[in-house]
């Protein structure tokens with residue numbers, strides 16, 4: 223059986239000097255601090271135990287292969303279990319255990335690196351996009367906005383009936399006057415989209431669907447929706463979201479090479495609208511912004527409340543709607559916590575209000591798409 | 597045995613060379629360990645995992661009863677990856693992003709994307725060459741390593757041009773491309789101080805290639821046409837169903853549906869195996885020819901790959917990958933290496949004393965580009 227070799231035990235082995243491919247038969251002796259290799263012509267070299275290296279961990283059940291820090295290409299092969307046992311005793315760095323320790327260190331370092339990567343990605347995808355959204359040149363924002371507008375509303379009719387446009391212009395002026403921090407008065411585009419929706423475009427403009435206008439309970443509701451979207455504009459939520467998406471796709475490309483799954487999924491109306499889904503927090507802030515605007519403009523927040531209730535109902539009765547509509551209904555409904563948002567609006571101290579639009583103006587506004595439809 | 601049996605300790609003069617694959621236990625355990633550690637470290641460990649797998653597979657290849665040794669390190673692969681990400685991928689992504697944001701013209705965007713796709717196509721060749729160079733420099737036999745002495749940029753340029761020509765020539769440049777690229781790489785390859793050589797043009801490969809090309813075109817295309825026909829009619833019948841114009845036409849509808857359903861099944865049942873077999877037929881011919889053109893010192897190589905065995909290898913490997921969700925990929929690598937070793941015969945004899953250590957520095961970092969684009973299985 224395997225026995226421990228004593229001092230100066232010798233073993234037959236094969237030696238490759240790392241200079242030529244020739245094999246040399248040698249006798250290996252385990253000396254005090256070194257292993258000594260010799261053949262018939264005499265000693266050919268000695269290796270210190272502490273600088274011995276093993277390409278794979280030494281074990282008694284397989285030939286021992288060794289090399290030395292001073293001769294990284296030289297190889298010594300000894301096929302004797304006793305040698306394996308003896309050499310591991312003298313050079314513990316060759317053992318399986320030492321190998322496992324080295325692996326553990328690598329894994330620990332990889333684990334730490336993984337934590338750093340996760341942290342950096344978190345910062346890159348949460349904090350950095352908003353910073354970038356405010357640093358972005360206006361030209362880029364406009365370009366982005368045009369791209370989104372083309373993707374979302376490209377083939378839908380643009381509603382520009384004159385009187386309706388005048389009415390919506392009055393609404394936007396009134397809200398913009400109330401907005402102290404406004405940088406530029408947003409343009410409001412009405413498109414006859416097949417969905418009931420409104421969204422802020424990068425670059426600071428707002429798109430409202432004809433369906434939303436038609437089905438709104440009144441001018442106050444529409445004003446509430448616009449004020450909410452102006453909140454998204456003020457905080458550049460849509461720019462932030464798109465930059466975040468770009469960041470995700472860059473990370474994805476870096477990690478998995480080309481052929482991004484996300485960029486294939488996202489695209490077209492549904493894709494962009496999914497992208498423009500904001501967090502609960504962003505919605506709450508947009509609501510706060512809307513409340514401030516409505517108050518300063520003297521518009522009744524009950525309109526916004528009725529709009530939220532309408533979405534809730536749409537969501538409840540979505541069984542009959544088509545698949546697309548359902549998607550959008552659920553997107554709107556994830557404008558999160560509608561109950562909570564309604565509660566906030568209902569808890570407001572009432573303020574003095576003046577009518578938002580005249581009945582004729584409202585009538586003109588809800589038929590703003592009729593010209594486009596002709 | 598005692599030392600006095602051999603004078604001066606030196607053994608082997610002019611000797612025949614035998615290459616064998618002797619599998620060792622432990623690959624399964626290694627795969628499971630690597631999977632666990634990869635998940636734990638969000639796959640950052642994968643570079644070290646890959647290194648361990650290579651060490652295992654290399655050590656199963658015995659040349660004249662002495663195993664190959666893989667001396668690469670996980671850290672080298674990791675650094676190679678990081679450098680490519682920051683030097684190539686990040687700037688390319690940044691460029692694309694910048695163009696997408698800053699240009700109003702979609703055409704400019706497309707141009708930027710095309711340019712980066714071309715750059716990547718060029719880098720694939722460069723990466724392939726560098727990966728081979730790295731692996732050769734990390735492969736030892738009897739303490740001697742291999743090298744690749746040429747320029748990866750030149751190889752990349754050649755492969756780039758040939759890859760562009762490939763679709764333009766309806767793939768007829770494929771044998772020429774493969775032989776030229778292999779020839780260049782082989783002639784620039786050394787083991788130790790001695791070079792490999794490669795002699796032969798692509799001419800002899802055109803007969804098997806013609807069989808492959810015409811076989812695919814003549815037999816596979818009709819099946820493809822049938823599928824398209826089937827799909828079109830299936831779509832047509834679905835439209836009929838929606839508008840419900842004519843219910844009495846049910847038999848016709850059923851027939852159309854049968855063709856619609858049968859088309860894809862027929863293709864899978866006939867065209868795909870046919871194509872796989874024809875491709876294996878050509879690949880076997882090409883591999884055997886490339887081996888026959890290669891020599892090292894007085895050694896000639898004879899590979900006996902066959903279409904059927906390649907098809908079998910491919911099917912089992914695909915099943916292994918699919919059923920294990922890619923986790924068992926090392927077994928696929930092992931099977932490939934084993935297939936080549938089992939079917940490779942080396943004729944002639946070698947004077948090992950003539951082979952001295954390779955000169956020059958070995959690469960300091962690993963395969964980067966190949967790693968990023970996942971160029972090959974090893």
Ligand SMILES: [Zn+2]
Nearest residue numbers: 450505508557
């Ligand atoms: Zn919102």
